Amino acid sequence: MSAPSDPRGGPADERLIAGRYRPTARLGRGGMGTVWRAQDQLLGRQVAVKELHPDGGGPAMAALREARAVAQIKHPHVIVVHDVVEQDGRSYIVMELVEGGSLADRLRLRGPVDAAEAARMGIALLGALSTAHRQGVLHRDLKPANVLLEEGTGRVVLTDFGIAQLPGTTTISEEGAFVGSPEYTAPERMQGAAAGPESDLWSLGALLCAALSGESPFHRDSLGGVLHAVVTDEIRPPAAAAPLLPVVHGLLDRDPVRRLGAPEATELLKAYVATGSTPVTPRTYTPTERVAVTGPASRPKRARTALVAAAAVVVLAGAGAATAVLLSSDDSGQGGGNAQAATGGGTTATVTASSAASVRPGPAGATVTVTASEPAPAGTAPAGYRTVRDPDGFSLTVPAGFTRTTDDRRVFYVSPDGAFRLGIRLQNSVSGGPLGVMRLADANGSSTNPGYRDGKVVATTHQGHDAALWEFSWNGFSTAEGPRHTYDESWDESGKMYDVWVSAPIGRRDEAKRHFDTALDSFTPSA
Template identity: 85%
Template sequence: MPAAASEPRGGAAGDRLIAGRYRPAARLGRGGMGTVWRATDELLGRQVAVKELHPDGGAPATAALREARAVAQFKHPHVIGVHDVVEQDGRSYIVMELVEGGSLADRLRGSGPVDAPEAARIGIALLGALSAAHRQGVLHRDLKPANVLLEEGTGRVVLTDFGIAQLPGSTTISEDGAFVGSPEYTSPERMQGAAAGPESDLWSLGALLCAALSGESPFHRDSLGGVLHAVVTDEIRPPLATAPLLPVVRGLLERDPARRLTADEAHEMLRAYVSSGATPVAPRQYTPTERVAVVEPARRSRTRAALIAAAAVVVLGGAGAGAAALLSGGDEGGGQARAAAGGTATVTGHASAAAEPGPPGPTVTVTRAGEPSPLGTAPAGYRHVRDPDGFGLTVPAGYVRTTDDRRVFYVSPDGAFRLGIRLQQSVSGGPLGVMRHSHANGPDTNPGYRGGKVVSTTHQGHDAALWEFSWNGFSAAEGPRHTYDECWDENGTMYDVWVSAPVSRLDEAKRHFDTALDSFTPSA
């Protein structure tokens, strides 16, 4: 770590001993929980790092010490070594190994994002560190680039700052009411104030991989309220730079902890990438249909709204009514929009346009080996899937499945093509009313919305509407895009299928769109 000239509490650097043996020399860093000093262990004649805990650092020193002692019970090459825990003059200190080298955050600031092989190497090391901690019942709870050290000369990856680690069952809010962790890297379940397990650290790893590959967390916003909204309910759009590791990133950034990739699964996928250089696929044993309880859509919507409101109260506290309103109201890109002209009826807003990329979810193979397909032989370059959300269709081979609790996406390995599907109860106004509502809101949901048109049509004998438009994409790197979207009513259910793609590849996009529509079948 780069040294900064600063005096430790109680005198100038070098003027005092901590616990009779540790002599601080220079400050290495400072955070909400404490200040880290380079120091000399005069008993053993070695250099160490000493973390001086702040009594008012956001969590009681006693809790931090309890968990630091827990971390000291195990060793792992990618976990910072804890040598000692001492107290002096009313202050508590954690004595750790000194890692010569800056943090991943330092590297990103100084040299920019890392390439995919380096990100995979870092991810593998951190998975080993987290697994070692989790086996001891310890959660890190603050995994972020600033807490990952890169040792000079060896390149060793070291996970540090277990000072706020706690055992499973703890929440985001500490005993004194402070937020624990870094919001941009905090899992949705912890943001909502719920108890969290090892899966929450794996979410943080997914956000960290995004930051390593692109330069910043995908949940970076200008305010805590904005970060909370991004983590809990906004659409998660992994940066294009994550394409080589996209299935891993999406699998880790799954909002439902039960569907999140496990450490072993993520490790296997990253190892496969390192050995082959090819975009990894989900492990064969990964079976999300066995992990996920089907939730009735209306109940799911109410539960989601309640969680968002609860998250606003827990995390924002006294931040003001405006932030709470941001989370509990407004269109989430697929929420409900009230009819104009003072009407009391509601029309369920169209989901695809406002959030096409979809939040990340696990990579899955839905059609099991040897399972006969009811759709016959798939065209060259395609495969049939029977999706656990209750439908079947034909998608391009190699596309990755993701979900956001309301929509299902099949995304190309490079992230350029997004095929989306949504099922919901039929609503007043029918497909044409929904599409016209979405078209009217197009400029608000899709940057640079233009050329939008809605026409009445049919789908296999059912009333349907087709919506087509161009837009600028969600980022300059993504570039101009075009979307084809069709929805229809069938036996009390409204089905919606869309494809979004770069404007330079419209022929390919239309082929994928037509193939998906022609093959779409509701589950029996």
């Protein structure tokens, strides 16, 4: 005789687990176990019972580990565990029953959510993860199927800590096999490196993309394709992620040290919910303690992950080792709003630095003078960088080895291979302010940057001053140069408009973020 069924789920079960819990419907099945709706006969309430598969790798230990992980986390957006029981060699975790399907169900049945709903979910999950991380618990399998959405209340609940890692424990895969969902797994875990809270935050970035578009940005037709997408391919968030792009880009930084932190991401998402736009990350951010898998522990402070960067210019070779010319249009096209004014025949430049900048062939442009800038006091720059007091009236921190060049309007710091181009321009404030200037530059993007695409301008602030951020991709000024990505931020301060930008090959965008982060955070106008 077949088991009775429940209209709300799969077949029911006539067992009475631990003399108390009677399954009434199967709610779902995963790699580690089957989840049942059950009636608690003792307390007269509905619960969820997770039955661990006997071949899941030590079911009793797994059940105890998962229950212990969740029991440590007291948070409204984390599933509540009521009990752990064993019967007939099987282990069961008894949890609160959340009436409603998972985010995966929501996406499959009704399609993607809007940006406001995705932001709300993100805030809830960041709160849950932050609480777990403070307890030394890493979830390690954050994906839409493990996020429940309660009917009626909209409550977001993080569940399934089945492969969570706790202080002093091994993972469920005792043989060292990979555990997790590849499309939502951070690259450092894919590569076998130590994982920390940052790995869960990467997973959240992928989950936000899935919530907004319907699938992970790393979805491919094969496991090999997924691995390549996560570890190597250019990261292209879906177009639907545009409203939350600063958060998504920050969470999907392949370098876990530079990855957006939970406090930053929460602040940005709350700003979006309140205002309908996502600002740049506040640069007053103080890194929180990182949690190692052996328990709470502090790590060296890191620089704030840059959600924005700046775009710069290309230095091109003229005749002779000490000759340089500037392309007629800088990467941003904006350069303060009138980059085309720099066009004209190239002229020989004078090199006054101790070593000339690396230069490459290209069309002639405005005169460039390569000069040495005054170093700031030692010990103020992070490793691999130097802080300079620029003769044009400001100081900032730039990568070691970058060479300063100028024309009559702008200052540039260029990497030895010419791949990274950092630019700065100072001018009097103009009508329309930074936002108006950037919108005009965006409108003219196709005329200043070949193959201009994916342009976006958002209003933001820089250290309390009105600012605007412009981001876009383009084809580069030559086939040899290849596709590039540009970040540009401009702001008004004390009657002046400051513009800082960086441009880099698309495949090296993560490095560009770090260079920009350091430069913009350290930028100080002279008194």
